[in-house]
Amino acid sequence: MTSPADTEEAATKPNYLKMLLADPLAFIAAIVLLVVAFIAVFGRQLAGPTATQGDLALSRLAPFSTDHGWQYFLGGDLLGRSLLGRLMVATQTTMSVSVPVVLISLVIGASVGMWAGYHRGWRETLAMRIADVVLSFPSLLMAVVVLYIFSPSIASIIAILAVTRIPVYLRTARAESAELQSRVFVDAARTFGTPSGAIIRRHIFPIVLPTLLTVATLDFCYVMLAESSLSFLGIGVQPPDVSWGLMVAQGRDQLRTQWWLSVLPGLAIVITTVSANLLASWVRLATDPGQRWRLTTPRRRRRRRAVPVLEA
Amino acid sequence: MTDIGMKVDGLTVDLHTPRGTVRAVDGVSFTAHRGRTLALLGESGCGKSMTAQAVVGLLEPIAEVTGGSIDIDGEDLLTVSRKRRRQLAGPALSIVFQDALTALNPVVKVGVQLAEPYRIHRKMSAKAARAEAIELMRHVGIPEPESRADSYPHQFSGGMRQRLLIAMAVALSPKVLIADEPTTALDVTVQAQILALLARLRKEHDMAVILITHDLSVVAEEADTVAVMYSGRIVETGPVDQVFEDPRHPYTRGLLESVPVDAERGADLSSIPGSPPDLFSIPPGCPYQARCPLVMDVCRTSRPALVKTGDRAVACHAASASGSEGVSHAA
Numbered sequence: 133m134t135s136p137a138d139t140e141e142a143a144t145k146p147n148y149l150k151m152l153l154a155d156p157l158a159f160i161a162a163i164v165l166l167v168v169a170f171i172a173v174f175g176r177q178l179a180g181p182t183a184t185q186g187d188l189a190l191s192r193l194a195p196f197s198t199d200h201g202w203q204y205f206l207g208g209d210l211l212g213r214s215l216l217g218r219l220m221v222a223t224q225t226t227m228s229v230s231v232p233v234v235l236i237s238l239v240i241g242a243s244v245g246m247w248a249g250y251h252r253g254w255r256e257t258l259a260m261r262i263a264d265v266v267l268s269f270p271s272l273l274m275a276v277v278v279l280y281i282f283s284p285s286i287a288s289i290i291a292i293l294a295v296t297r298i299p300v301y302l303r304t305a306r307a308e309s310a311e312l313q314s315r316v317f318v319d320a321a322r323t324f325g326t327p328s329g330a331i332i333r334r335h336i337f338p339i340v341l342p343t344l345l346t347v348a349t350l351d352f353c354y355v356m357l358a359e360s361s362l363s364f365l366g367i368g369v370q371p372p373d374v375s376w377g378l379m380v381a382q383g384r385d386q387l388r389t390q391w392w393l394s395v396l397p398g399l400a401i402v403i404t405t406v407s408a409n410l411l412a413s414w415v416r417l418a419t420d421p422g423q424r425w426r427l428t429t430p431r432r433r434r435r436r437r438a439v440p441v442l443e444a
Numbered sequence: 445m446t447d448i449g450m451k452v453d454g455l456t457v458d459l460h461t462p463r464g465t466v467r468a469v470d471g472v473s474f475t476a477h478r479g480r481t482l483a484l485l486g487e488s489g490c491g492k493s494m495t496a497q498a499v500v501g502l503l504e505p506i507a508e509v510t511g512g513s514i515d516i517d518g519e520d521l522l523t524v525s526r527k528r529r530r531q532l533a534g535p536a537l538s539i540v541f542q543d544a545l546t547a548l549n550p551v552v553k554v555g556v557q558l559a560e561p562y563r564i565h566r567k568m569s570a571k572a573a574r575a576e577a578i579e580l581m582r583h584v585g586i587p588e589p590e591s592r593a594d595s596y597p598h599q600f601s602g603g604m605r606q607r608l609l610i611a612m613a614v615a616l617s618p619k620v621l622i623a624d625e626p627t628t629a630l631d632v633t634v635q636a637q638i639l640a641l642l643a644r645l646r647k648e649h650d651m652a653v654i655l656i657t658h659d660l661s662v663v664a665e666e667a668d669t670v671a672v673m674y675s676g677r678i679v680e681t682g683p684v685d686q687v688f689e690d691p692r693h694p695y696t697r698g699l700l701e702s703v704p705v706d707a708e709r710g711a712d713l714s715s716i717p718g719s720p721p722d723l724f725s726i727p728p729g730c731p732y733q734a735r736c737p738l739v740m741d742v743c744r745t746s747r748p749a750l751v752k753t754g755d756r757a758v759a760c761h762a763a764s765a766s767g768s769e770g771v772s773h774a775a
Contacts (some may be wrong), residue, residue: 316546320609323500324561324616325533334560338551421551421596 151418151427158414161407168404172227175220179203183217184372195392207392209383215392218374219400225375229289230355236294238348241301246332246340248302249309260306263299271296272358279367289368293355304347308340342419349412353405360401376401447478449652450499450537450620455512457491457498457676459723466723468494468507470676473750476620476652481643483655483667483684485699489720491676492656496624499654500539501529516619534565538613542625544605548597554581554608555593561615576615584611584641603634607641614645621646622654627662639666660703664688672696675720675731682756692758694736730761738762 152159171178180203195207195215203214248259275292282288312318313336321331360377362368369375376397383393417423457469469491476482484492497503499514501521514521516536521529541547549557558580559573568576574593581589584607597605606626613621623642627635643666646653655667663670663684671681672693680693691697698716718735727733730743742761750759758764 316541316543317549319502320539320541320547320612321560322502323533323537323539324564324612325530326560326564327530330564334552334556335549339549422598 148418151424152414154427155414157410161410161414164403164407165411168223168227168407171220171223173224175223179214179217179220183213183221185213195396206396207390209393210386210390215396218379219376219397222374222376222379222397223400225286225369225373226356226359226377229286229293229359229369229375230352232290233293233297233355233359234348234352236290237297237351238301238344240294241298242305242340242344244298245302245305246309246336249306249311250313250328250332250336252310252313256306256310259302263302266296267299269296272361275358275362276365276367279362284362284367284370286369286373289359289362293358297351297355300351301344301347304343305340308343309336312336312339342416345415345419346412349408349415352408356401356405447650448475449478449516450476450654451513451515452495452499453513453515455495455498455514456510457494457503458508458510460506460508463724467726468676468723469498471512472673472676472678473512474671474678474681476654477668478619478652479646479650480668481646481653481655481666483657483663483670484673485657485660485663485670486673487658487699487720490673492673493624494676495673496539496622496654496656500537500622501533502539531565534561534616534618536618537620537622538616538618539622539624540606540610540613540626542628544602544609544629545597547609548605550597552596553594554597554600557597558593558608558612558615561612565616580611580615581608584608584614584645586611602630603637606630606634606638610638610641610645614649614651617649618651620652620654622656624656625658626655628657628659635662642666660688660699672699675726676723677731677759678750678757679732679760680756680758681750686756692756692763693732693760694738694762695732698735730759736762 152162203217206214206216206219209215209218244259248256274296278292279288309332318331318335321335359368359375360380363375363377364381366381369378371378379397380394383390383397386393417426453473455469455472456467459466459468472491472495474482484495486492494507498509499521503509509522512522516532519528519532521532521537524532548554555574555577558577559570562568562573562576563570578589578593581593586592586604586607597608600608610626626642627638630638639662642653645651655662657663667684669682670684670687671678672695673679674695680687680691680696687696688700691700695716701714702716704713716735721727721731721734727744728747729745730736730748733739733743736743740761748759748761748764750757751764
């Protein structure tokens with residue numbers, strides 16, 4: 133089942149950087165996400181004043197020319213602000229909505245879900261019924277209604293989106309944990325007196341985690357799109373703040389003449405979500421000790437094993 | 445007589461199934477002595493694993509202990525508080541499971557898993573517990589424990605995994621160790637090694653070992669006393685050499701005769717005809733009546749009690765009526 137070589141490799145601490153290099157797509161995705169994260173933190177300073185104070189002479193400037201400095205490489209918007217600068221500023225807003233939403237709903241949903249699935253009984257019933265109630269509203273519609281009633285601020289967008297996303301994690305964590313709690317190794321832990329909290333933390337959580345991370349990256353895309361949709365509808369991020377979704381919305385009237393106003397922010401959304409998905413599938417492999425060999429074994433050797441005749 | 449490790453008295457387990465309530469374990473009593481091995485012997489479905497699960501407190505929700513006591517050092521495991529029960533789990537009582545691959549968490553390094561008992565019961569730091577775990581791995585004969593501690597369960601062979609499981613069970617030097625078919629999934633040579641390991645640990649830690657098995661050769665090799673179970677009851681008990689030499693219950697006789705000792709090619713192998721009774725329709729009287737070669741009228745109406753003679757006890761009308769000689773000659 134296991135060759136000595138695998139055992140030796142896995143016996144040492146897993147080298148995540150090496151495993152990342154072994155998967156070129158995931159490596160590129162990781163770099164893209166790092167760049168996005170960097171821009172989210174420092175974008176406002178990097179972009180400079182052209183992102184907020186327009187030069188009307190440069191209004192609707194076409195992209196892909198450096199005649200007016202690198203800030204105008206992606207063209208200018210209606211007020212002559214640099215589109216690249218606007219995108220960089222918007223990254224911060226978009227990330228400061230999506231990342232907290234995903235983290236909050238992941239932590240709450242996963243803890244409640246694992247707790248409910250482990251104990252079964254009334255705890256499970258209660259948690260699942262509440263999740264069903266939340267899920268029975270279309271989440272975007274619920275956000276629309278709530279944001280119409282309360283003033284749309286970044287905090288309230290985060291709160292409402294987090295609430296609507298909690299059931300996703302809760303149901304995943306509950307299902308896996310309910311299956312795991314009947315496994316023999318959980319029984320074994322019980323036989324030497326491990327309290328339920330420690331069993332959940334030490335035995336259930338490490339197994340549920342890769343699934344939750346995958347769900348979280350997929351959900352990250354969903355949340356980013358939801359925020360974009362809300363901003364598009366005018367009840368999300370409010371000007372003068374700007375997010376990618378809002379930029380798409382603002383550019384829609386000029387789609388025929390100045391296509392880059394909508395398409396480029398849209399492209400930013402697509403590239404980020406695709407990168408997140410690619411990295412998610414890598415994370416799933418890297419965090420599962422039974423699957424990790426797929427990333428540590430060179431591709432060449434794997435192929436040779438599969439078709440030995442061609443090599444000979 | 446040696447120290448008593450655990451005394452089980454009149455343990456009764458009912459299963460509440462959709463078809464009705466059945467009695468899976470019916471008034472089982474036995475005593476396990478420190479430093480010795482008691483074997484619970486029986487075919488599949490006789491209630492031996494259910495007994496073990498009841499003792500360690502891992503019964504499924506449909507099962508309910510309806511009577512009896514499980515006494516370790518004057519404390520009845522069935523009546524102590526949940527908190528106390530958790531404190532006793534480990535230092536007083538632990539269990540080795542049959543399938544080591546499912547009994548170890550596949551995504552947790554074995555060094556971390558073995559350290560868990562120390563972290564929970566002795567509140568050790570992760571580092572100190574890891575050192576203890578490595579010592580434990582060395583103790584059960586795992587080569588190069590320092591580097592192997594960072595491996596995952598699937599990277600060990602079956603025999604090594606069973607050693608890990610045993611190591612985890614003896615981590616806190618329990619007074620009583622239950623081994624639920626610990627060698628069933630292993631090949632014969634590894635089986636012998638594991639039994640030898642269990643015997644060594646039993647002497648070193650002065651544990652009472654309760655060995656649950658359907659394998660007669662394992663019983664003959666490893667156990668001091670044997671309790672034969674049938675249909676949720678103990679039908680015969682006594683020192684292994686005496687019981688195997690001179691079985692008094694016809695079921696024990698049948699089991700021993702099913703072992704092909706000097707069978708020749710082509711000769712019929714002996715077996716017990718029929719199968720154990722369905723728990724939903726246990727007939728009045730002796731549960732073994734339908735398969736018993738010595739069945740009498742009284743067997744169909746009254747249930748034989750476990751009658752003690754010296755070190756041994758047997759629950760059979762035929763054996764009580766005519767003594768052991770009568771049974772041996774009748775078949």
